Structure formats: structure tokens, C-alpha cells
Amino acid sequence: EGLQASEPLLAYRLLSAVHDGQRVASDAVTALRQLRDFVDPDLRQALHAAASGWYSHPSGWEDECLGLGGGFSAYSNFACLRLLPLPLVAAWTGFLRAQSGLPERFLVVAACFGDAPRLLLSDLASGDLLLGPISPTPHLEARQVVAAGNLRLLRVVPASAPRGRDLLLWLEELGRRLEGGVYLASPLEPPDPRSVGICLFPQARSPETALE
Numbered sequence: 128e129g130l131q132a133s134e135p136l137l138a139y140r141l142l143s144a145v146h147d148g149q150r151v152a153s154d155a156v157t158a159l160r161q162l163r164d165f166v167d168p169d170l171r172q173a174l175h176a177a178a179s180g181w182y183s184h185p186s187g188w189e190d191e192c193l194g195l196g197g198g199f200s201a202y203s204n205f206a207c208l209r210l211l212p213l214p215l216v217a218a219w220t221g222f223l224r225a226q227s228g229l230p231e232r233f234l235v236v237a238a239c240f241g242d243a244p245r246l247l248l249s250d251l252a253s254g255d256l257l258l259g260p261i262s263p264t265p266h267l268e269a270r271q272v273v274a275a276g277n278l279r280l281l282r283v284v285p286a287s288a289p290r291g292r293d294l295l296l297w298l299e300e301l302g303r304r305l306e307g308g309v310y311l312a313s314p315l316e317p318p319d320p321r322s323v324g325i326c327l328f329p330q331a332r333s334p335e336t337a338l339e
Contacts, residue, residue: 139236139249139294148212152183153190157240158218165222173214192315192324196237196247196301199327200316206241207315207324219246228276233257236294248280249294256293258283307331 155177163171184190191207192198198207211219216235223229223246236256237247248257250273257273259280271282284293284300304310308331316322 139234139251142294142298143213146210148210148215149193149195150177150181150212151190151193151209152178152181154209154211154215154238154240155181158215162218162222165225166218170214170217170221174218177212177214186321188319188321189323191241192322194239194324196239197310197325197327198239198241198315200322204242205316206239206243206245208237208239208245208247210237211235223276223278227278229278230275233275247283248275250275254291254293256283256297257281304329 155174158166159171159174159178166174182190182193191205194207194209196208196210198205200206215238219235219238220229220233223233223235224231229248232252233248233250235246236249239245245258246260248259249255250257255273257275257280259275260278261272261281262279271286273280273282282293284296288296301310305325309329310325310327311330312323313326313330314320314322315324315326
């Protein structure tokens with residue numbers, strides 16, 4: 128009951144009601160391939176339907192660059208973060224609970240399936256928004272590294288940010304940087320024009336915000 132009444136869960140419910148993630152067919156295919164033994168039959172059937180009914184570009188490459196969370200490429204690494212619709216939230220959260228001992232207060236809300244897969248999780252008890260899995264280093268240990276089952280996660284907003292609504296703060300800051308021209312739509316793997324997406328390499332000075 129505590130989680131059902133929590134402000135972070137309410138914020139996520141409102142977000143899902145307005146925008147239920149990014150329904151990209153290739154993400155459903157990835158989940159079916161990697162998680163089929165960890166999802167129940169009803170969810171597996173929903174993912175099969177999604178694989179043929181959600182958005183898919185004929186070339187497939189453009190799908191990888193659609194992340195509303197932005198992306199980049201550096202050397203041989205490519206990453207692009209997508210907000211997940213509820214069927215994929217359920218699939219990836221259930222998988223991590225079974226395989227990594229993820230506590231029930233965490234939900235997977237976004238994912239990057241590139242060369243270095245990463246998941247974005249919301250802690251419904253604290254409201255923290257966390258990225259992982261990470262490999263702790265002395266530099267990261269100085270920041271806020273959170274243990275969640277067998278995973279090590281890093282809070283994605285500064286420690287000075289008010290607690291309890293990280294997801295909303297992160298989305299607000301992303302929108303501010305897009306509006307201010309800090310992040311632009313440009314090829315994530317230049318010069319390939321098919322790779323246009325929200326590029327996280329700053330193109331202008333970031334406007335002063337509460338998160339800096």
C-alpha cells in the first residue's frame with residue numbers, strides 16, 4: 128500500500144498515461160529473444176503482437192536512433208536511451224527481479240540496447256532515478272552508488288537535487304537543454320544521415336538550472 132500511494136509511483140503513472148513509452152518493434156523482438164524464459168505466457172503473447180504491430184523502419188537502423196533520452200557514438204560504442212512502454216517495463220523488471228534479485232521497489236523505465244547496454248530504473252520508495260549496471264571505480268564511489276540486488280546503480284541527477292522526483296527533474300532538464308539548443312537532432316553516427324537522433328554531445332552552453 129505504501130508504494131501504491133507513493134509520489135514517485137504517481138508521477139510514473141501520470142507519465143505513462145500521457146506517453147506510454149516508445150513502442151519500437153525491435154525492442155519487443157529483443158525482449159522476446161533475451162527474456163522469453165522469464166516472462167509469463169500473457170506477456171509473451173503481448174510482446175509477439177508488439178513485434179509486428181509497433182513502429183519499425185524498413186532499414187532497422189533508424190529504430191536504434193529513436194531514443195527520447197538521447198544518444199551518442201564514441202570510438203566503437205553506440206548508445207541511445209529509449210523510454211519503455213509498459214509491456215517492456217514489466218518484462219525487464221521481472222527479468223531483473225528473477226536474475227539479479229532486484230527489490231520490488233524498483234521499476235525499469237528506460238533502456239539502451241546498444242554496444243554497452245544500460246537500464247534506467249526508478250526507485251519508487253525514494254524517487255531516485257538510477258542508471259546501471261555500472262562497475263564501481265574510486266571516482267564513482269565518491270558519488271552516490273546504490274546497491275539493488277546484485278546490481279550497482281548510479282543516481283543520474285546531482286546529489287544536491289531535491290529527493291523524491293528524479294524522473295520529473297530529469298525529463299524537465301532534458302527538455303530545457305533541447306529547447307536551449309544544448310542538444311540538437313543530428314547524426315549519432317556521423318556522417319550517416321540515417322542515424323539522426325537527439326545527440327547528447329553539447330552544442331551550446333547549458334542554461335543555468337537547479338540540477339547544476
